[in-house]
Amino acid sequence: xxxxxxxxxxxxxxxxxxxxxxxxxxxxxxxxxxxxxxxxxxxxxxxxxxxxxxxxxxxxxxxxxxxx
Amino acid sequence: xxxxxxxxxxxxxxxxxxxxxxxxxxxxxxxxxxxxxxxxxxxxxxxxxxxxxxxxxxxxxxxxxxxxxxxxxxxxxxxxxxxxxxxxxxxxxxxxxxxxxxxxxxxxxxxxxxxxxxxxxxxxxxxxxxx
Numbered sequence: 365x366x367x368x369x370x371x372x373x374x375x376x377x378x379x380x381x382x383x384x385x386x387x388x389x390x391x392x393x394x395x396x397x398x399x400x401x402x403x404x405x406x407x408x409x410x411x412x413x414x415x416x417x418x419x420x421x422x423x424x425x426x427x428x429x430x431x432x
Numbered sequence: 433x434x435x436x437x438x439x440x441x442x443x444x445x446x447x448x449x450x451x452x453x454x455x456x457x458x459x460x461x462x463x464x465x466x467x468x469x470x471x472x473x474x475x476x477x478x479x480x481x482x483x484x485x486x487x488x489x490x491x492x493x494x495x496x497x498x499x500x501x502x503x504x505x506x507x508x509x510x511x512x513x514x515x516x517x518x519x520x521x522x523x524x525x526x527x528x529x530x531x532x533x534x535x536x537x538x539x540x541x542x543x544x545x546x547x548x549x550x551x552x553x554x555x556x557x558x559x560x561x562x563x
Contacts, residue, residue, distance in 0.1 A: 368470040369441060375463050376448035383455030402456070409459055413466045420469040421512075423476045427483055428508025 371416065375409050382406075438471055461523045468515060502547060506540050513537075 382405035389398035445467035453460035483504060490500045513536025520529035 368474070369444065372441075372445055372448060372463065372467060372470070375459070375466060376452055379452035379456050379459040379463070382459070383452075386455070406456075406458055406462075409462045413462045413469075416466050416469045416473075420473050420476075423473055424508050424512060427476055427480045428504045428511075 371412060375412060378405055378409055434474075438474060441474075442467065442471060461519070464522055465519055468519065472511075472515070499547065502543055506543055509536055509539050509543070513539075 382402055385401050386398045389395075389401065445463060449460045449463050449467075452463060486504075487497075487500060491497065513532055517529040517532045517536075520526075520532060
């Protein structure tokens with residue numbers, strides 16, 4: 365469970381930091397850069413979430429559906 | 433006390449989501465997805481032994497393995513459909529949520545058809561003058 369809580373905090377931290385960078389870049393007038401930063405942060409988070417969801421689905425399959 | 437751990441984990445996730453949601457709604461729903469997945473993963477590990485116990489007990493009782501398998505599959509499909517529908521509903525996409533639920537119900541009906549068939553055949557054979 366400890367590892368799980370860490371992952372959640374990591375995702376939230378990425379979210380806050382990305383929002384900060386977004387605001388700073390916007391203040392500097394580099395809007396397109398700000399959007400790229402947000403997009404890349406989102407992709408990184410999505411990768412982490414996807415691995416968790418993959419684990420969940422494999423578990424459900426093995427518990428309920430009697431497959432590998 | 434696993435309950436305290438799970439509830440605490442859920443509350444932490446909720447607060448983080450509330451903080452992040454103001455700046456970045458997409459990331460907030462990603463956190464919700466991850467938290468939901470983790471909570472269920474945490475519960476599934478003890479659940480596995482219970483499911484195996486049900487399978488062995490039904491095997492000893494001489495119940496056809498097909499029925500138990502269908503039942504467990506239906507539970508799995510119901511949980512997955514619920515999970516996806518709740519996620520879509522959290523993102524305020526009511527239409528997608530209801531379609532996921534509809535699809536889950538359809539799949540459950542398709543899985544239950546053989547059991548219905550057996551039931552109807554049994555009733556028909558009990559009826560006097562039946563087939």
